[in-house]
Amino acid sequence: MRGRVAIALASVIGLAACVGPPALRESVLGYDETVSALTQQILLLNIARLSDDRPPHFTVTSSIAATFNFETSAGVSGSVFEGAGTDVLTLSLNSRAAENPTFSIVPVSGQEFTQRILTPVGEDVLAFFMFQGVRFEQLSRLMGDGIEFLDADGRSRQFVYNRATAPEDFAEFRRIVLHLSALQQTGRLQLGELAYSQPVLTQVKTQPSTSDIVTANSNSLAWTQNRDGTYTLSRAVRGRVLLSNYDPLTLDDSERRRLDAIAASRPDNFVLIDIRADRPGGDYPVFAALKLRSLFAMLDFVAKGIERFPEPLVAPDALTPQGDRIIVNPPQTLAIRVVDEQPGRADGWIRYGGRYYTLGESRWDRAVFLVLYELFQVTMTDVSRVGIPITIAK
Secondary structure (H helix, E strand, C coil): HHHHHHHHHHHHHHHHHHHHHHHHHHHHHHHHHHHHHHHHHHHHHHHHHHCCCCCCCCCEEEEEEEEEEEEEEEEEEEEECCCCCCCCCEEEEEEEEEEEEEEEEEEECCHHHHHHHCCCCHHHHHHHHHHCEEEHHHHHHHHHHEEEECCCCEEECEEEEEECCCHHHHHHHHHHHHHHHHHCCCCEEEEEEEEEEEEEEEEEECCCCHHHHHHHHHHEEEECCCCCCCEEEEEEEEEEEEEEEHHHHCCCHHHHHHHHHHHHHHCCCCCEECCCCCCCCCEEEEEEEEEECHHHHHHHHHHHHHCCCCCCCCCCCCCCCCCCCCCCCCCCCCEEEEEECCCCCCCCCCECCEEEEEEEHHHHHHHHHHHHHHHHHHCCHHHHHHCHHHHEEC
């Protein structure tokens, strides 16, 4: 009898272990998959809206709070007969798992919509993605609004747009992008900040004391001795971002300061480009600034390219290095197909206006859509602080 009771108790413990962790695992993975799929569908839905000249609208899930209750119970009853009778043992096992999730949904509107959706992304965003190994042609074709050509002093000479409605500008923009992309794939494209020393005091004749040196170091300053025996107190400056075919550290401080001054004369959604003729890959020299778009403009660009203004194919310049693994050049930045029947796959599509908008199936399209998805995540930083969220309790 005691052995049977022990078996019953062991069964109860095993039942509790079988109910709790699997249910929690399935719920967590299910929420994660659902939120990710909703974000993709929101992007596709807004592309569909913009292709139909409808205003976009963004809603994000800021939090999911779920409470899980796992209960198990057991009952053992029986009759024990002395002698030759038969012992009777009744065992009952019960388990219950209850889940009470609460979803917080944030509609992005007002000032937050302006700041996060309509404001152009900064050069730091482009640098961040390039440091992650994203191809420059994918980033620039999606994020770039155009390129401003500069003279040696940083004055504007010409601006070319990344728009299919301006065919000549579009072709010039695409050729430059393809050239820079080829440099990236061959390891000749450098991206980094323009770092240099900014003098604070110059031609100081008296040697700085130990106290002066300690005070300078505590304030991010440094003393250096000049060739003529005088001393200079300077500050280390981390300037704007530069795309180049050389290492900026090979330039002297004055040249880096000059380039940073040119970059700083423009908003932070301009990225300075300096491809020099005397450096590797300089057969096609470029001194210009890449202007970056807002998230709204990126979605609108993709949307208008579906049917109204399709992007034409542009061949690389004859001076651009070419090879099977270097140039990846589909005509569309992000292919979105519109079909009348529901796609057979489970994701990558949305129904709008009686038709289905589906993401292209090529590896290029998946990679560019991933960039767009991640840009949306970067733009939506700290969404939990946006106004008063709409809370839905299930």
